Amino acid sequence: MSEEKLMSKKKPAYPVNKKLDGYLHRYSRKIEIPIFYEDLLRFAGSVVVYDADGEDTLWVRVYYSDFDREEIDLSLKKVYSILHSDGGDRILDYLNVDAVDYCTFGNSKPFRIKIRNILNDNYTYFYVKKTDASRVYGLELEHMLSPYNLNFLVFGDTLIEEHIAGIPGDVFIEDMLPKCTEAEKAQLAKEFVKFNERCMIRLLGDMRSYNYVIVPVHDFDHVVYKIRAIDFDQQCFEGKLKVYRPQFFKENFRMVELVRTKLQKYSVDQYKIEERSIVAKRILSSGDRIKRLLDACVIDDISLEDNITRLKMEIYELAKDINFKKCNTMGEVLALALDFVKRNYQDVNMSKIFDN
Structure with a gap:
């Protein structure tokens, strides 16, 4: 596209x-x-x-x-x-x-x-x-x-x-990615899966390669790469769910290829679950702060009516939660998406307790 x-x-x-x-x-x-x-x-x-x-x-x-x-x-x-x-x-x-x-x-x-x-x-x-x-x-x-x-x-x-320090994603992909070891490429693939999942969960759009940075972290005898967003202009605006998934931008094609060639489907699914779980934990630990932020967002006008209608239906098709159809603002869509992630995490953990 x-x-x-x-x-x-x-x-x-x-x-x-x-x-x-x-x-x-x-x-x-x-x-x-x-x-x-x-x-x-x-x-x-x-x-x-x-x-x-x-x-x-x-x-x-x-x-x-x-x-x-x-x-x-x-x-x-x-x-x-x-x-x-x-x-x-x-x-x-x-x-x-x-x-x-x-x-x-x-x-x-x-x-x-x-x-x-x-x-x-x-x-x-x-x-x-x-x-x-x-x-x-x-x-x-x-x-x-x-x-x-x-x-x-x-x-x-x-x-x-x-300022958010790091190597611009487009510069890293062009100049530094070819020099990475195979192990580093596999680790980058893992980070991109998690970054992709995190953006979708919290509806942060337009993560083309020049809107995030790669941060190398030296850990003992090797380098670990992290991915950080640096542009937050497209939070909760667009109506297409694909906009909130960095994998669909052509600028990220080589990162997507890393995922395809370095990770098995089981690993990709595992990393998605890990990221959803850590986001759910952060929602729970944020207490009243995130609730107050979402209280402001649900009544705010931060998108167009057509965008809201399209996005809530696309997320409904993905999540099969009828409540998405009832949303009237982007803030309501966002709040429900975060609540959906939190509830799924809590339900899974409660089932483990009862299974034990």
Whole structure:
């Protein structure tokens, strides 16, 4: 299936509703910041950013007038302090804004900020984006249901996200995958199965290879690879279930081939069950937090009516749970999908107790 048919051409940004705003405040995600996304659009000019091979990265490095630059630099350093420290001013003298880059590709058109510690030349990045309720739900669900914690802030129409380190999936597949050992390829296949299952369970769409990163972790005498999503724009929007399964994007074809050639069907099924079980455990351990998030989501308008109708019917065909047909919002579909995973996990474990 072609990408154009699989994905909608443009997804609108959705505002944060009152209940989600209250949720963000409760869990310290809503914090006043000294600069807004719109402020960064006041750049005076830009130059193209090329990679090490001289290829256009689709980012441009922007620059500001002297008057604006002083104010913007100070504000961005304060944002860094709020995001990564206690928000105090004492570290500001040791920080420098090395670059402000603007992405001309995709829906969110983010700014990427490079902050360097002038005492030791260590640097890190964070992103400034326009607030979108879909993305906020995606970030929170990633924080609670994946193996990884996320740090982000929301204030008004501006979203601040920490950088997720790793090798971009498309770069890894092209340059590094051919050099992997057979054992590493088998391990990557396992991780892709789990990543694919996790995205489908929590309805995170559009995981093409440039929307996730590969993270190598050194463990004793070998390297273990993990897969992390880095773009949460397509949380609970599309109506086609395939959009929420990375295996159906042509950019992931070589990862799918790894699964086909390195794993037996029994192993694939085993890894799917493992991932469903760990997600169910995270749902149970998250307590009231995920319930409060879903309470905001079920009454939210974060998709189109046609998308909701199509997705709930496709999931019904898969799960055979009549309750999916009764859903009226994407939030209801998501909440029911997560509840379905949790109930199945609990039912299986209860049956084991009685069997024993």
